[in-house]
Amino acid sequence: MSQLATKSATAHSITEKSLPFISDSYINRYQQEYKDDFVDKWDEIIDWRRRQESEGSFFIKALHNYGVKRVLDVATGTGFHSIQLLNAGFDVVSVDGSANMLTKAYKNAKQYGAQIKTAQADWRWLSRIIHEKFDAIICLGNSFTHLFTEIDQKKSLTEFYYCLKNNGILIIDQRNYDAILDAGFRVTHEHYYCGKSVTIQPVYIDEHLIRFCYAFSDGSQHHLNLNPLRSCKMMELLSGAGFKDQKTYGDFKETFHCYEPDFLINIVKK
Structure with a gap:
């Protein structure tokens, strides 16, 4: 494992205590939800082969189009x-x-013949762990919606912005929460969570929280609590952090009906 993998993210705990107005529940909840037994099953949810067939070279082409070489x-x-x-x-x-x-x-x-460089970090203090600048940052898999407070959201986007080179890009996605909140939940297993042996259903929905249940074929269940960010709120947050030239794709398509895609992908520029 690379030297980056040995770095510790413990510095943020000191800062969180000295800045109590920034929620520390995000990282605690995240670590509690992604325990070993759930992580061991995560690839069963994704189904790497079917996921690759679905998205093809979308992200590779997007990064090449912006002249990207280094990615965080x-x-x-x-x-x-x-x-x-x-x-x-x-x-x-x-x-x-x-x-x-x-x-x-x-x-x-x-297993896939790649040499990965890793670092554990809380996004809100990303620049304390990552000291380099990148051509692109990707934040995929509906991950940003683990953040529940606007302070945490703004702090994280500010850190992303800081870690980008001038004219660098951020690619950030999320579930289509407008569709879920307005028209009801559906999952096609066609684009993101392609594993057909896993049932994903919300067990609670309101404008501030969606609790998803992941039920596996062996009878086990795991839950994630996520913040249903509407697309207009995401646009507001990105713009407020200084990002510009936003392009939005629905399930890898540039043209789509607002409630049609399962996922929305935003590409913005520093």
Whole structure:
């Protein structure tokens, strides 16, 4: 594992105590939800082969279109996109808030013949761990909606902005929460969570919280609590952080009906 993987993210705990107006529940909840047994099953949810067939070279082409060489994957999870990009020739650093996820990503990288560089970090203090500048940051897998307070959201986007080179890009996605809140939940298993042996259903929905249940074929269940950010709120946050030239795609398509896609992908520029 690279030297980056040995760095500790403990510095943020001191700052959180001295700045109590910034919520510390985000990282605690995240680490509690992604325990070993859930992380071990995460690739069953994704189904790497079907996921690759679905998205094709969308992200690789998007990064090439902006002349990107160095990428910071701030929500690497079990490493799917980091490994895809490494094998496509990009220089990638992979970050996650969960040590369990990073361990799984490292094992997956070895399996797929990639040399992954990892670092554990809380997004709100990202620049304390990551001291380099990147051509692009990717924040995928609906990860940003783990943040529940506007202070945490703004702080994280400010850190993303800081870690980008001038004219660098941020690619950030989320579930289509407008569709879920207005028209009801549906999942197609066609684009993001492609594993057909897993049932994903919300067990609670309101404008401020969606609690998802992940039910596996062995009878086990795990839950995630997520913030249903509407697309207009995401646009407001990105603009407020200084990002510009926003392009939005629905399930990898540039033209789509607002309630049609499962996921929305935003590409913005520093």
